[in-house]
Amino acid sequence: MNARVSTGTLDCAHHRAGECRSCTWLTTPYDDQLAAKDTAARTAVASASDAATAWLAPRPSAPAGFRNKAKMVVTGTVADPVLGILGPRGGSRSVGAGGVDLQDCPLHTPGIQEALPALAAFVTRAALEPYDIATRRGELKHVLVTESPDGELMVRWVLRSTEAQARIRKHLDGLHEQLPALRVVTLNVQPAHAALLEGEREIVLTEQATLPMRLGDHTLHLGPRSFFQTNTAVAAALYARARDWIADAAPATLWDLYCGVGGFALHAAAPDRAVTGVEISGDAVAGAERSRDEAAARGRPLGRLRFLAADATSYAIGSGVEQRPEMVVVNPPRRGLGSDLADWLEGSGVPQVLYSSCNLVTLGRDLERMGAYRVARGQTFDMFPQTAHAEVLVLLGRR
Template identity: 50%
Template sequence: MECLYFAAERCRSCTQLATAYEQQLRTKAEHCAGLLADFDSLRMLPPQASAESGFRNKAKMVVAGTSQNPTIGILDADGHGVDLRNCGICDPALRAAFGIIERFIIRLGLIPYDVPRRKGELKHVIITVNEAGALMVRWVLRTKKHFVALRDSLPEFLRALPQATVVSVNFLPEHKAVLEGPEEIVLTAAQTLPFTLNGVQMHLRPQGFFQTNTQIAAALYRQARLWIDDIAPASLWDLYSGVGGFALHCARPGRQVVGIETSDQAVQAARVSAAELGLDDIEFFSGDATEFAVQSQTAPEAVIVNPPRRGISAELADWLNDSAVSHVVYSSCNAKTLARDLQRMDNFRPVLGRVMDMFPQTDHYEVITLLERR
């Protein structure tokens, strides 16, 4: 993939852009195999390749500059805006929306937040696109100074960008390096952006988590579903369930499925999906995965875990290791913490694994593994 921003050294986020994609994929597979080399029972399947460009379904853009000349992209080392609206890893539908975003910033006189001076209002614009091209647009403001202008301009905004299904305003009053604050007001009638992967419709709320590469997310869910259906457990837990991707894909009549997720919004979205799909044997609850497991009086036959980069807690690893769970599917975005957790869970034998290239042009990747009790 060619990138003028990379060539001009305006953005170096895609650290592997100068490396041929086939070599990137080989390097990731070798890196993962090296980290998991202590597990002789593990057979790695061929890595799942991604599209090289246009694969990101979410753009988290910093707004800087001025009301009449805004930048939409990132900040340089001095805190000044670098415009990246033609970033090649973003879905074309996202890139097409940035010009309209700019026009509304100018027309409404929205004041970009100046990080070095700690002044201004508009901090970020976060846009997500689903597989059908529908968009979720989130304006992140410091205060409510521009809220009325954004709310009142909604009909005009939707005429200019009819793909926008969900539009919301988020408030981040603190000066800190995060993307969003706790308060969110949805301006549109639609509250969720639907994603349909492998025939399973899921719903994303503004503050919910969804994998940033739709193609690889679909492949990840297919792989987990294949392994779970081969095992055919009567009961299944999906810990760190998010909007329910794994749980919804693995649900079957008569199979008792429970999803646990800390985000209330994600749990609400997962419940909507389950109701739409007519799934009676699946439940989603808001809570901590470790607390849910260790406090439970029973254990399921199989567990799926999809933790953040830090991996699962030592307490959860110990509980799984000593439980009656027969199989674990572990989806990880950090093979180092995966290797650590597998070492701790020595009553399980890793049997299958696969690198899923969720993040092309970088060193990062997802890896999914199947564990069976010894």
């Protein structure tokens, strides 16, 4: 470990050396970070708020060891791979062949930190040549690692082709011996010479294809290309808050648009409620259905819960008036809802909308288009310590 927490800030050797500036707020005391994010969130939704808006205190995070996913660029050589980020050449013991080694990044969960040296050794053992941007030679571009709340791991090797597939398979047993918590291993093919984290083709190399993410009473099944929040503890708090607000509202019908692997929908499910989760990714929907079926088998009262693989905006706009629910949950990507869906919600007559956002700019823009709604409740969730970003949950009601 190259970092320590003192006087409210996280001291990181890589930041001090100027090798990594990803944590833009690293020198800001954590309490000040949290207060600033909460102020920014309240400001972003101020035009849709009034004196009756109930704003809860922000949900903090551990300042380090919280990130459940590592996205490591692989540089260096087969004999001496570097797992981290691209950086300047030379000048530091941790810089090699254009990369900065961040295997000891203090943001990652302890399980990921412990796994990365074994994965670096695997690069050498399986002869996975790191991709060199300047010469456009080599195969291995990234290694992506996710840790579940139970300490299980999913590892994805992002390569230009399937050339190394046989070698990866050959050495998998040895990797399992080094990392007993390893559950899912895949090869992702990304052939383009472009700043893309991953490609469309995913080859699962293990018997298990999903990583179970246990959150309270529900276990979500995370596929290799499925989205999940990077901060497990804060994500659990976000879902729990949404569950409580939905329970208070008691809608008989609810849509969860952009439902992903089903986090909000599963927490919203109740015996007397019809819940429909809509997600464009078929793999994510399959994971959500598996979670639903397992919960039902354990005797959980889920009511009428279904998931559909469809575009969220098209599904909403294409629905008939008689199908419109009493509540809509939206958790869009950073780009926000977009004008079409925001305008549909504005004119839909849906009484309540629960909006989870990771981008205050697009949240504010969407609320401006949805003037028929006011913020009834709100809370900031610090999903991303050491940066200016946060997740915000707002409950909207018709004015």
